[in-house]
Amino acid sequence: MQQVVAQRDGLAKIGRDFAEMRAQDEHNAILSVLKGVAISEVLRGAASAGGGTGLGGQSFTNDPTDGKYGFYVDLGAVLPVIAASTTAQGAARAEGFLNAMGMAWKDYEPDFAYLVTSPAVMASLRSANLVDQDGVVDGNVKFETIFKGKFRLILTRANQSLSSAELTKANTGAGVDIAGTKTSFIVLPGALAQKSLVVPDPVEITRDGNAYNGGGVTSIWNRWGYVLAPAGYDWAGPQNAFPSDQSYMNVYDAALTQTTLAAGGTIADLKGNWTRKTTSALSLGILPVFHA
Numbered sequence: 624m625q626q627v628v629a630q631r632d633g634l635a636k637i638g639r640d641f642a643e644m645r646a647q648d649e650h651n652a653i654l655s656v657l658k659g660v661a662i663s664e665v666l667r668g669a670a671s672a673g674g675g676t677g678l679g680g681q682s683f684t685n686d687p688t689d690g691k692y693g694f695y696v697d698l699g700a701v702l703p704v705i706a707a708s709t710t711a712q713g714a715a716r717a718e719g720f721l722n723a724m725g726m727a728w729k730d731y732e733p734d735f736a737y738l739v740t741s742p743a744v745m746a747s748l749r750s751a752n753l754v755d756q757d758g759v760v761d762g763n764v765k766f767e768t769i770f771k772g773k774f775r776l777i778l779t780r781a782n783q784s785l786s787s788a789e790l791t792k793a794n795t796g797a798g799v800d801i802a803g804t805k806t807s808f809i810v811l812p813g814a815l816a817q818k819s820l821v822v823p824d825p826v827e828i829t830r831d832g833n834a835y836n837g838g839g840v841t842s843i844w845n846r847w848g849y850v851l852a853p854a855g856y857d858w859a860g861p862q863n864a865f866p867s868d869q870s871y872m873n874v875y876d877a878a879l880t881q882t883t884l885a886a887g888g889t890i891a892d893l894k895g896n897w898t899r900k901t902t903s904a905l906s907l908g909i910l911p912v913f914h915a
Contacts, residue, residue: 641845651868652851653815654781657739657808659871660853661695661785661911662793662884663895666874668693670796672894677798680913681726687904691798694904696723698914699802704747716751719914720774724809727910737766738774739808745778774809783808788885796890803913813854814908820848853897855907860896871896 666672667690668679678685680695704717724732740748748754748769755768759775766775784806785793794800827844834840848865852858860870861881873881877892887893899907 637843644845645847649817649849649851650779650781652849652871654779654783655868655871656815656851656853657810657909657911658783658785659873659895660856660897660909661806661808662789662872662874663856663897664693664695664911665785665793665801666693666796666884666890666893666895667691667798668695669793669798669801670890670893671798677796679799680801681723681904681910683722683726683729687729688902690899690902692904694727694907694909695911695913696726697799697801697803698723698912700915701803702747703744703807703912703914704751704753717748717753717769720807720809720912721770723910723912724773727809728905731905733811735773735775735812737777737810737812738769739777739779739783739810741783741805741807742778742780744807745776748776777810786885789883792885792887792890801913803915805914807912807914809910809912811854811908816852816854818850820850822846822848853909855900856897857900858896859894859898866896 663672664680666677668677670677671691675691677693678689678691680693680697681687685692698719701719703719705719706716720738724736753769754776755771758765758767759772760766761775766777768775784804787804790801790804823846824844825846827846829842829844830839831842832839858866859875860866860873869883870881872883874884874887874893874895875881876888881896882888884893
């Protein structure tokens with residue numbers, strides 16, 4: 624009817640809408656995987672899913688092959704960018720992210736990584752004049768960077784943090800409590816793999832001429848599929864269906880019942896849907912950083 628009344632072809636708008644819908648779907652899935660990995664690792668350090676009492680997150684001195692340490696860094700009540708002082712100037716104001724990378728990968732520290740951050744953290748980086756003047760072009764995308772390209776910034780307004788109920792639940796475990804309430808992610812190149820699936824009839828158009836008093840209605844179905852997985856992890860969730868975004872973040876108990884972390888039963892029985900493939904944490908590429 625738009626074409627009849629306004630003489631405009633709506634297919635261009637439909638194409639834009641389809642692209643936006645698919646991009647949003649993939650964004651939600653990636654964020655859910657990041658948070659699901661964070662939950663799995665938090666259960667190691669703050670509870671006992673790694674075997675034995677959890678010993679907290681990574682530090683400069685911990686053994687990366689010890690499964691009782693979760694692959695995360697807790698900066699506690701420290702802001703990611705602290706106020707300038709006589710002892711903290713320039714890059715020192717955001718040394719938390721630099722320390723986190725060193726704690727996680729130690730002498731295997733990568734040349735660069737992606738920092739998934741919120742508008743609030745981005746604003747603090749800009750106000751501290753830490754954003755590099757020249758960005759980096761990667762895959763036809765220009766990234767803003769900090770510390771001379773050490774971190775390529777990915778800005779998202781989506782909530783990256785675990786909920787207060789999830790943190791409270793995790794901190795009831797026998798391990799080391801997490802003090803940071805907000806989360807940023809340091810992600811290595813290639814830490815997330817995505818493979819598109821061939822879907823029969825990816826675009827299908829159906830027409831009902833009787834609708835709207837003979838004006839008719841045209842329905843366009845756009846179908847797509849993909850597999851998304853983090854490097855260094857095996858999927859321990861349900862094997863009989865494609866996981867939803869929530870499934871990526873779920874946990875399971877001793878009876879293999881799927882549930883959310885906040886609604887789970889005994890914390891010592893809960894494990895995340897992502898399990899490490901190898902003993903060493905140095906093979907992992909997704910580092911949650913908890914901070915104020």
